[in-house]
Amino acid sequence: MNVTQAVQSRRAIRQFLDKPVDKTILDKVLKTASRAPSGGNTQPWNAVIVSGEELTRIADAIKAKVPNAPGGEDKEYDIYPKGLDGRYEEQRRSVGKAMFNALKIPKGDRSAGIKQMMANWDSFGAPVQLFTYTPKYMGPPQWSDMGMWLQTVMLLLREEGLDSCPQEIWAMYGTYMRELLNIDDDHIFFCGMAIGYRDPEAPVNNFDVPRVPVAETVKFRGF
Numbered sequence: 001m002n003v004t005q006a007v008q009s010r011r012a013i014r015q016f017l018d019k020p021v022d023k024t025i026l027d028k029v030l031k032t033a034s035r036a037p038s039g040g041n042t043q044p045w046n047a048v049i050v051s052g053e054e055l056t057r058i059a060d061a062i063k064a065k066v067p068n069a070p071g072g073e074d075k076e077y078d079i080y081p082k083g084l085d086g087r088y089e090e091q092r093r094s095v096g097k098a099m100f101n102a103l104k105i106p107k108g109d110r111s112a113g114i115k116q117m118m119a120n121w122d123s124f125g126a127p128v129q130l131f132t133y134t135p136k137y138m139g140p141p142q143w144s145d146m147g148m149w150l151q152t153v154m155l156l157l158r159e160e161g162l163d164s165c166p167q168e169i170w171a172m173y174g175t176y177m178r179e180l181l182n183i184d185d186d187h188i189f190f191c192g193m194a195i196g197y198r199d200p201e202a203p204v205n206n207f208d209v210p211r212v213p214v215a216e217t218v219k220f221r222g223f
Contacts, residue, residue, distance in 0.1 A: 001158060001159050003155065005158075006155040006156075006158040006159055007155065009158055010154055010155060010158050010163075010164075011163075011205070011209060012164075012165045012166065013124065013126075013163040013164065013165050013194070013196075013198040013199075013205055014099070014119070014124045014165060014202075014204045014205065015124055015125060015198070015199045015202035015204050015205055016123070016124055016125040016126040016127075016163070016194065016196035016197060016198060016199060017125070017196065017197045017198070017199050018125065018127075019127070019196065019197045020127055021051070021127055021128050021162065021195060021196055021197075025160050025162070026049065026128070026195070028160070029153060029156040029157055029160060029162075030153065032152075032156055033149060033152040033153045033156055035152070036145075036148050036149040036151075036152040036153075037145070037148055038142070038145035038148070038149070039141050039142070039145060042142060042145065043145070043149075044134045044135070044138050044142040044145050044146060045132060045134065045145065045146045045149045045150075046132065046133050046134060046187070047130050047131060047132050047133070048130075048131045048133075048181050048183070049128065049129070049130050049131075050128070050129045050130075050131065050181075051127055051128045051129070052127075055123070055127075055128070055129055057180075058129075058177075058180050058181070059121045059122060059123070061176075061180055062121050062170070062173055062176070062177075062180075063118070063121050065173055065176065066118070066121070069173075071172070072172030072173055073172070073173055073175075073176065074173065074174065074175035074176060075171060075172055075173075075174055075175075076171065076174035076175060076188050076189060077171065077174070077188070079168045079169075079171060079172070080092070087212065087216075091212070095209055098207045098208065098209070099204060099207060100113070100116075101207070102203040102204050102206070102207035103116060103203065103204055104203075117169075120167055120169045120170075123165075123167075123192075123194040123196075124165060124194055125196070125199075126165070126194035126195055126196035127195075127196050128194070128195040128196060129192050129193065129194055129195070130153070130192065130193040130195060131170070131177065131181055131189070131191075131192050131193075132146060132150065132189075132190040132191055132192075132193070133178070133181075133183050133187045133188060133189045133190055134146060134187060134188060134190060135186060135187055135188075136186055136187060136188045138188075143190070146190060150166060150191075150193065153193075154166070154193075157195060161197070162195060162196065162197060163195075163196065163197060163198040164193050164194060164195050164196075165193065165194040166191055166192075166193045167191060167192040167193060167194060168190075168191045168192075169192075170189070170191060170192040171189055171190065171191055174188065174189040175189075177189045
C-alpha cells in the first residue's frame with residue numbers, strides 16, 4: 001500500500017471485527033511513527049495503549065459516569081470551539097446526519113442516538129485503545145504535533161491492514177481519564193483512538209464523507 005492508498009482508505013471506523021491485534025504490529029507502527037514531525041524535535045506526544053481487562057475496566061468506569069453527567073465532567077478543553085459556524089458547523093452536522101442515515105436512525109430517535117454514542121465507550125468493538133496526552137504547558141503548535149503523530153500512526157496502521165477511529169469524546173471526562181490511566185496532574189488528556197480491523201460490511205463504515213474542494217480552502221499565489 002502506498003501513501004495515497006493509505007490516505008484514501010483511512011476513515012473513522014465505527015464497527016470493528018472481533019479480531020485481536022498483534023502487539024508486534026503495534027510496536028512496528030509506533031517505532032516508525034516516531035519519525036512524525038514536531039517543532040524543534042520536541043516530540044510532545046505521550047500515550048498509553050490499553051487492551052483486554054484493563055480496557056474493560058476503563059470503559060466500565062466511564063460508562064458509570066455517563067448517566068449522571070451525560071455532557072461530560074471536568075473537561076480540560078472544548079472539543080469544538082464555542083461559536084463554531086459557517087461551513088465548519090455545516091460539515092460537522094452533515095457528517096453526523098450521514099452517519100445516522102447509514103445506521104437508519106430516524107431524526108428525533110433519542111434512545112437510538114444515545115445507544116450509538118454509548119458505543120464509543122466500547123471502542124466500537126475494537127480490541128485496542130491508544131490514549132494520548134501531553135504536558136499542560138504545551139501550546140497549540142505542540143498540539144498540532146500530536147495531531148501529526150496520530151495521523152502518521154493511522155496511516156501506518158492502514159499499511160498493516162488495520163483501522164482506527166480517533167475519539168475526542170473520551171476528553172469529555174478528561175480529568176477522570178487521567179486518574180484512570182494514572183497520568184500526572186501536570187499533563188492534559190487529549191483523546192483516545194480505537195484500533196482494530198474494520199467490519200467491511202457495516203453500513204456505518206461505508207457512508208460517504210465528502211471533503212471540501214481544494215479551491216475553497218487553498219489559495220495559490222505566485223504561480
